[in-house]
Amino acid sequence: MLTQEKRIRExxxxxxxxFEKFGLTPMQGxxxxxxxxxxPPEKTFDELVKYFKASKSSISNSLNFLLQNKIxxxxxxxxxxxxxxxxxxxxxxxxxxKVLENVTELKEYAYRxxxxxxxxxxxxxxxxxxxxxxxxxxxxxxxSTLESIQNE
Numbered sequence: 001m002l003t004q005e006k007r008i009r010e011x012x013x014x015x016x017x018x019f020e021k022f023g024l025t026p027m028q029g030x031x032x033x034x035x036x037x038x039x040p041p042e043k044t045f046d047e048l049v050k051y052f053k054a055s056k057s058s059i060s061n062s063l064n065f066l067l068q069n070k071i072x073x074x075x076x077x078x079x080x081x082x083x084x085x086x087x088x089x090x091x092x093x094x095x096x097x098k099v100l101e102n103v104t105e106l107k108e109y110a111y112r113x114x115x116x117x118x119x120x121x122x123x124x125x126x127x128x129x130x131x132x133x134x135x136x137x138x139x140x141x142x143x144s145t146l147e148s149i150q151n152e
Contacts, residue, residue: 017029035085042084071090073088103139
């Protein structure tokens with residue numbers, strides 16, 4: 001039987017891999033995952049180094065990236081010089097925007113592809129145009145969702 005600590009570590013590892021699919025490094029993904037399962041949800045730099053048994057450089061670089069991209073933030077407390085890092089409310093907004101950028105770019109390449117194709121094979125062209133149409137619907141839905149999140 002797995003202990004609670006082992007289950008948490010496995011969840012962090014598995015969820016971290018999902019975050020890697022969004023372009024995060026393994027350590028960045030695991031840090032984000034750790035914030036979502038840990039109590040309290042704020043962690044100091046030293047706590048992160050200790051938990052992950054990672055170099056200070058690795059943790060520092062990951063935190064700096066996550067801070068720059070507004071995925072995490074930090075707060076301080078009076079008479080305590082430490083920074084307490086936490087996941088931001090804008091986390092999903094940041095990643096939904098990245099997905100939208102990728103969909104937009106993919107659609108541009110699909111348009112370019114269709115414009116270069118000969119009319120001899122209309123079924124292939126229709127298939128690509130269908131991808132673009134589905135991309136438009138996906139984009140509209142995601143933009144609507146982003147708007148809802150921003151208005152919360």
